Structures are given as structure tokens and as C-alpha cells.
Amino acid sequence: MIDHRDERIATLMAREAAEAPGRCEAQVTRNAGLMRQAGQRLRALAPPFAATLARGSSDQAASFAKFLLETRAGIPTLSHAPSIGSLxxxxxxxxxxxxxxxISQSGRSPDLIAAAQDAQRQGALVVAVVNDEASPLAAMADICIPIHAGPETSVAATKSFIATLVAITHLVAEWSGDEALGEALPVVGDTLRAAAAADWGEAVPLLRDARTMLVLGRGPTLPIAGEAALKFKETSNLHxxxxxxxxxxxxPMTLVGAGDPVLALGPTDPARAGLRERLEDFRARGAQVIAAGHPDDVVAATLALPSRWEVHPVLGAIAQIQSFYGLANALALARGRNPDTPPHLAKVTRTL
Structure with a gap:
């Protein structure tokens, strides 16, 4: 147990999350040539569809890839269950x-490797997005995209998740030829630094004693909501x-009653349509609505969180998870938990 009264304890989770802006800034520069070549190769391939393969936080990153590929490149994208190939x-x-x-931070999960190999035998082009370039998954890939996040020790992935989102964004920008997305990437470091500095700590008192809650997103922020919900479970034992x-x-809205917390991670692209009205519905039920997003939407919340709503919507979504990790760390400490060592979890999950 950790005494949360020790203000801003330097957990591994907090320290590693703070590294993300610099790591991502460097990644965009280091991967520029690789991404250009990968984009050209994938455009020439002109596939009828694409697929993702991942588990855990990486599967949320895979959902982010699906959103980008379908909205930016016009490529239908499915989630390929690892067991289809591995079992x-x-x-x-x-x-x-x-x-x-x-997608795998470690590149060493046996089921992902087996599934990728099975797909490769069927003629699939395996694109590995990994942190460990010396991993088996990286070695077998047709295209290997390193995220350059550096060593990550905390069981709760933070900087590797953010770096994976940035790498996927870079790849899709090159693949699709989306100039606006490509032009947004050079400022990713500054965007994430501002997000890391944004204090979401006011939400802690509203969540400290919660037993269950909803996390909402849409479009680019739905995978962010998925990752946030997963981190609440991992680090704070909060359902x-x-x-x-x-x-x-x-x-699901029927589950929410008076005093129940709802965290809304609002998009700033067309997916924000109807968000303010939905937040007002939750407020009318007496819910404690905590929201980040466009100012016109979050005005309906109990607590509006500072967020980078004025940047490119894709970078704005990535910035939300950067800010969220500070909240997750603070909440875990407030609930007397160590976010670096969640019970029953390991850094590399060896599923067969």
C-alpha cells in the first residue's frame, strides 16, 4: 500500500508517462524515411482490407488504427483474433x-507471434509495431515499425501506448497521403507536453470511492476511452x-444513477455531434459527469477537464490519454494502490 499523502509520489508510471512527449517527438523524426517507404509499399499493395492483431492496451491502439485507416485511407479494417491463428x-x-x-510493446507474446506466423503463411504482409526491435515479432515482420519508447518497467503501459498511437498516426498519414495529418505530426511533442502539464487532479475526489463507472468516447476518442477504462481496472481496482x-x-445508460461518475472523453471532429445533449442527460440523472473536449460540449459537465481541443482532432485524442495517465496515477495513490505493480498482472502476458 502507498500513502497517497506523499504528494506526487514519483511512481514509475508517472515518470514513464512524462517521457512520452520527448520520445514521440524523436520518433517522428527517426521514423520519417521508414514511414515514407512503408506508406509507398502499402499504397502500391492496394489491399481490399487490412487487419489488426493485438491484446490489452495494444488492442485499444489497434482500434485507433482501424478508425484512422477507415476514415483517412478508406480501407475497411478488421480485428483478427489471435486464437484464430494460434489455437x-x-x-x-x-x-x-x-x-x-x-501491435505489441514487447513483441514476445506467444499467441501474437503464432497468429502472425499463421497469417504470413497465408500470404499476409505482417506489419509489426513494436517497442523491442530485437523481439521475435519484429524479426519475422515484413515491415517493422519501432516506436522508440525506450524501456518501460511499470506494468501499466503509458509511454509505449502513446508512442504506438503516434507511430500508427504517422503510418496512416503516409499511407493515405493525408496532408493535414502529416503536417500535424511535427508539433506532437509540444501538444503532448501541454497535455502532460494539464492537471486532471480535480477528478480524484469524484472517483476516489467509486466502485463502478462508465468511460465514454466516439470516433478518435473511443479507443482512448477503452484504454482509460482498462487503466482504471488495472491501477485502481475500479470497474x-x-x-x-x-x-x-x-x-448501458440505465446503469447510471445519482452520484455515479461518468468520464466523457469528447472528440473534436464530427463525432462530437450530440455530445453536449448526452452529457446533459447524465446530469439530469444526477450523475457526476467529468468531461474533456470542446468547450461548447464540456460546459454541460459537472467537472470540465483542461484539454487540447484546438489541435488536430487525432492529436487531440492522443493528448487526452497523456493527460489521463496523470489522473490514473493520482487516483491509484488516493485509493492506496501502487500503479506500478497491479496484483495478478505481468508486463508480458504469455497467452497461448
């Missing part, structure tokens, strides 16, 4: 000529579930 050896032959984006802002009214 059933049933990867479809229709994967021939299809990019399989395998949090992520839902789309558009879908939450189809059932």
Missing part, C-alpha cells in the same frame, strides 16, 4: 496480399467500462 490455425487464405498490423457516446443510450 485453431484457421487463418483465411483471403489474407493473401492483406496487411496484418501486429470501468467504455462505451461509444452514440451507443451508451442503447442500454
Amino acid at each position: 485453431y490455425h484457421a487463418t483465411s487464405p483471403r489474407f493473401r496480399g492483406v496487411p496484418l498490423i501486429a 470501468a467500462e467504455a462505451f461509444s457516446i452514440a451507443e451508451v443510450a442503447h442500454g
Whole structure:
């Protein structure tokens, strides 16, 4: 147990999250040539669809890749379950000529490696997004994209997740030829530094005693909400579930009553349509609504969090998770937990 009264204890999680802006800034420069070549190769491939392969936080990054590929490159993208290849050896032959984006910080999870190998045997082009360039997944990939996050010791992934989102954004910008997205990347370091400095600590008293909550997002922020919900579970033993802002009214909203917390990570692109009205609905139920996003939307919240709403919507979504990690760290400490060593979890999950 950690005494949260020791203000801003320098947990590994906090220190590693603070490294993300500099790591991502350097990554964009270091990977420029690689990303240009990968984008050209993938455009020439002209696949009918793409697929992702990941687990845990990396699977949230995979959902981010799906959003970007479908909205920026016009490429339908599916999530390929690792067990299809690792247990059933049933990867479809229709994967021939299809990019399989395998995302893993360690690059050493046996099921991901086996699934990637099975897809490769069917003719898939394996694109590995990894932190460890010496890993088996990196070695077998047709295209290896290092995220350059540096060593990460805390079980709760932070900088590696952010760096993965930036690498995926860079890849899709080159693949799709999205000039606005490409032009936004050089300022990613400054954007993330400002997000890291944003204090979301006012949310801690509203969440300290919570037992369950919803985390909402849509478009580019839905995967961010998924990662936030996962981190609440991992680091604070708080049962949090992520839902789309558009879908939450189809059932899950009935779970929320007076005093229950709801965290809304609002997008600033067209997906923000209807967000203010949805937050007002939750407030009318007596919920404690904590929200980040466009000022016109978060005005309906109980607590509006500072966020980079004026930047490119994709970078704004990445910035939200940078700010969130500070909240997750502070909340874990306030609940008497060590975010670096969640019980029953390990840095590398060896699923078969």
C-alpha cells in the first residue's frame, strides 16, 4: 500500500508517462524515411482490407488504427483474433496480399507471434509495431515499425501506448497521403507536453470511492476511452467500462444513477455531434459527469477537464490519454494502490 499523502509520489508510471512527449517527438523524426517507404509499399499493395492483431492496451491502439485507416485511407479494417491463428490455425487464405498490423510493446507474446506466423503463411504482409526491435515479432515482420519508447518497467503501459498511437498516426498519414495529418505530426511533442502539464487532479475526489463507472468516447476518442477504462481496472481496482457516446443510450445508460461518475472523453471532429445533449442527460440523472473536449460540449459537465481541443482532432485524442495517465496515477495513490505493480498482472502476458 502507498500513502497517497506523499504528494506526487514519483511512481514509475508517472515518470514513464512524462517521457512520452520527448520520445514521440524523436520518433517522428527517426521514423520519417521508414514511414515514407512503408506508406509507398502499402499504397502500391492496394489491399481490399487490412487487419489488426493485438491484446490489452495494444488492442485499444489497434482500434485507433482501424478508425484512422477507415476514415483517412478508406480501407475497411478488421480485428483478427489471435486464437484464430494460434489455437485453431484457421487463418483465411483471403489474407493473401492483406496487411496484418501486429501491435505489441514487447513483441514476445506467444499467441501474437503464432497468429502472425499463421497469417504470413497465408500470404499476409505482417506489419509489426513494436517497442523491442530485437523481439521475435519484429524479426519475422515484413515491415517493422519501432516506436522508440525506450524501456518501460511499470506494468501499466503509458509511454509505449502513446508512442504506438503516434507511430500508427504517422503510418496512416503516409499511407493515405493525408496532408493535414502529416503536417500535424511535427508539433506532437509540444501538444503532448501541454497535455502532460494539464492537471486532471480535480477528478480524484469524484472517483476516489467509486466502485463502478462508465468511460465514454466516439470516433478518435473511443479507443482512448477503452484504454482509460482498462487503466482504471488495472491501477485502481475500479470497474470501468467504455462505451461509444452514440451507443451508451442503447442500454448501458440505465446503469447510471445519482452520484455515479461518468468520464466523457469528447472528440473534436464530427463525432462530437450530440455530445453536449448526452452529457446533459447524465446530469439530469444526477450523475457526476467529468468531461474533456470542446468547450461548447464540456460546459454541460459537472467537472470540465483542461484539454487540447484546438489541435488536430487525432492529436487531440492522443493528448487526452497523456493527460489521463496523470489522473490514473493520482487516483491509484488516493485509493492506496501502487500503479506500478497491479496484483495478478505481468508486463508480458504469455497467452497461448
